Amino acid sequence: MCNSNNNMAGKTTLIVLLLIGIVLPPAAADDAARSARARRPVLGLGIQGGVALADEPVGSGYPSGFYTPKAQAVGAFDALLDVPLFSSLSLGIGLQLHGATASSPAGGWTYRAHWGGGLRLSAGYGFELTESFRPLQLRLGVSAGGSFNLDLITFTTLFFYYPGIFLEPYLEFYNPKREKYGIALILPIDYYFRRDLELYGSIGFGVVWRYTLQ
Amino acid sequence: MTMIRRSSSLPSRVAGALLATGLALLASCTFDLNYDKYAIVYGISDYPPAGPSSGDLAVADADAQAMRDLLAEQGFQVIPYTHTDAEATYTQLAADGDTIAAVATLDDLFVFYFSGHGGQAVSGTGGGTENTPETDAKEEYIALHDRDLTDDQLADLVRTIPCARKVIILDACFSGGFISNSLEADAIPPDYSQRPKGIFGTLGDAIYLYANFQDYGSDIPPGEALVIAASGEQDYAYETDDNGVMTGFLLESATKADYNFDGYITVSESYFYIYRNINKYFNRLYGPSGDAFFPHVSGGPVDYILFTK
Numbered sequence: 001m002c003n004s005n006n007n008m009a010g011k012t013t014l015i016v017l018l019l020i021g022i023v024l025p026p027a028a029a030d031d032a033a034r035s036a037r038a039r040r041p042v043l044g045l046g047i048q049g050g051v052a053l054a055d056e057p058v059g060s061g062y063p064s065g066f067y068t069p070k071a072q073a074v075g076a077f078d079a080l081l082d083v084p085l086f087s088s089l090s091l092g093i094g095l096q097l098h099g100a101t102a103s104s105p106a107g108g109w110t111y112r113a114h115w116g117g118g119l120r121l122s123a124g125y126g127f128e129l130t131e132s133f134r135p136l137q138l139r140l141g142v143s144a145g146g147s148f149n150l151d152l153i154t155f156t157t158l159f160f161y162y163p164g165i166f167l168e169p170y171l172e173f174y175n176p177k178r179e180k181y182g183i184a185l186i187l188p189i190d191y192y193f194r195r196d197l198e199l200y201g202s203i204g205f206g207v208v209w210r211y212t213l214q
Numbered sequence: 215m216t217m218i219r220r221s222s223s224l225p226s227r228v229a230g231a232l233l234a235t236g237l238a239l240l241a242s243c244t245f246d247l248n249y250d251k252y253a254i255v256y257g258i259s260d261y262p263p264a265g266p267s268s269g270d271l272a273v274a275d276a277d278a279q280a281m282r283d284l285l286a287e288q289g290f291q292v293i294p295y296t297h298t299d300a301e302a303t304y305t306q307l308a309a310d311g312d313t314i315a316a317v318a319t320l321d322d323l324f325v326f327y328f329s330g331h332g333g334q335a336v337s338g339t340g341g342g343t344e345n346t347p348e349t350d351a352k353e354e355y356i357a358l359h360d361r362d363l364t365d366d367q368l369a370d371l372v373r374t375i376p377c378a379r380k381v382i383i384l385d386a387c388f389s390g391g392f393i394s395n396s397l398e399a400d401a402i403p404p405d406y407s408q409r410p411k412g413i414f415g416t417l418g419d420a421i422y423l424y425a426n427f428q429d430y431g432s433d434i435p436p437g438e439a440l441v442i443a444a445s446g447e448q449d450y451a452y453e454t455d456d457n458g459v460m461t462g463f464l465l466e467s468a469t470k471a472d473y474n475f476d477g478y479i480t481v482s483e484s485y486f487y488i489y490r491n492i493n494k495y496f497n498r499l500y501g502p503s504g505d506a507f508f509p510h511v512s513g514g515p516v517d518y519i520l521f522t523k
Contacts, residue, residue: 054515057437057514057515057516058429059396059429059435059436059437059514060429060435060437060438061373061435061436061437061438061439062378062437062516063320063378066320066378067378067516101474102474102480102517105247105476105478105480105519107247107321108247108249108323108379108518108519109379109516109517109518109519110480110516110517110519111515111516111517112482112514112515112516112517113474150416150417150420152401153398153482153513154482155473155480155482155483155485155486156398156482156485156486156511156513157400157401157402157489157510158395158398158399158400158401158511158513159398159399159400159401159416159417159419159420160397160398160399160420160423160424160513161417161420161421161423161424162424194515195397195424195427196397196513196514196515197515
């Protein structure tokens with residue numbers, strides 16, 4: 001049996017480059033319009049929760065069709081640094097601590113719980129909305145990138161590695177009078193290239209506290 | 215307590231320590247686990263003098279009887295398939311396997327438990343790949359009363375059982391060599407006296423395994439069965455006056471290892487209880503004199519309910 005995840009690391013890199021390529025041109029065209037705030041690096045601390053969907057183990061001996069899709073609760077803490085490149089484009093680097101609960105034990109089995117850390121590299125594009133909700137100013141954007149994760153299977157001493165890609169639309173609120181600080185609501189959508197599962201992805205909701213460096 | 219090594223040969227290795235922790239998670243629904251459960255339970259204390267392994271064990275037969283009682287209490291069909299000492303032969307095991315293979319279905323749960331001697335062939339066909347990119351090219355075996363049964367032979371036997379969920383529990387020396395994890399890097403080395411690789415070494419192993427993943431392998435891959443092994447591929451396992459050290463904690467885990475409070479004890483939860491307590495009560499006491507060992511478990515993305523609380 002062949003594994004459909006072959007060369008996933010290469011595919012991840014390709015997809016990340018494509019996403020950056022898509023985001024770059026409109027960002028470059030928008031350079032003059034952006035605010036002084038958007039030209040500065042941003043530190044962020046975030047928390048998020050959501051649900052993951054796992055389906056179908058891959059490997060010798062697993063009977064086809066026996067293991068049905070199941071949901072797992074997921075949560076994460078993020079620390080990130082966004083560096084403006086030009087225009088409204090930024091490049092981001094982040095560290096994430098994350099975990100997933102075991103799925104339901106229906107049928108006498110579960111998808112295993114795991115937790116660990118990841119490195120997240122991204123490109124982002126954002127712009128100020130002209131309409132503001134006084135006294136707050138709104139900024140809308142999206143980040144896309146790749147993640148590289150090392151997790152421990154809960155209750156064991158076994159570590160496994162898996163890369164992924166993500167798309168993270170966000171809506172940031174900040175007060176123009178205290179523009180160093182902002183709060184962003186994010187909607188992270190992750191897809192992971194797990195060797196041991198046919199499908200593994202998650203969607204969630206989070207809040208990021210953003211601090212604009214002077 | 216008196217300690218007897220569960221091995222027929224090879225010098226002992228020693229000590230070191232690393233404790234990895236887990237995440238206790240909540241879920242409190244109950245589920246109707248409507249399937250049959252089968253178990254084969256073998257334990258051998260009394261080995262023939264000229265048999266495959268030298269030296270008797272003290273309580274391996276008692277381990278099997280205690281496991282039989284626990285599994286029967288848990289609703290397993292186990293009594294006809296429990297054999298100790300001279301009854302625990304390869305012929306009997308093959309017959310028990312055939313009987314269960316004829317009646318079990320894909321939805322059922324199967325457990326094989328063995329307590330007795332384990333060993334390593336001096337040279338083999340490359341059976342040992344326990345969680346590391348390297349192979350030691352040695353075949354591990356468990357010693358039945360009449361002959362040795364290698365990891366690959368046990369895998370062949372278990373493969374005939376049609377259940378999707380199979381669990382193998384081995385309280386024997388070198389039993390970690392039965393595990394074939396082709397994706398997961400174990401933070402604990404197969405020889406517990408060796409220094410762990412640390413987080414960067416483990417990360418390197420994990421990336422290597424990811425890049426070179428093959429969904430097949432020698433020994434017993436997680437898809438064939440989840441294995442709980444008393445010791446590493448190059449470790450001895452021990453027994454006390456009452457039980458095998460691992461079996462003692464395995465028996466306790468049926469009531470004490472429900473870490474996520476859902477009423478069910480999975481293979482991973484049971485394993486976690488076993489290794490924490492071996493470290494806490496055995497290794498701390500006997501580690502300094504060279505008898506520390508560490509149990510190992512299969513990887514894979516799925517876990518099975520082993521006991522109901």
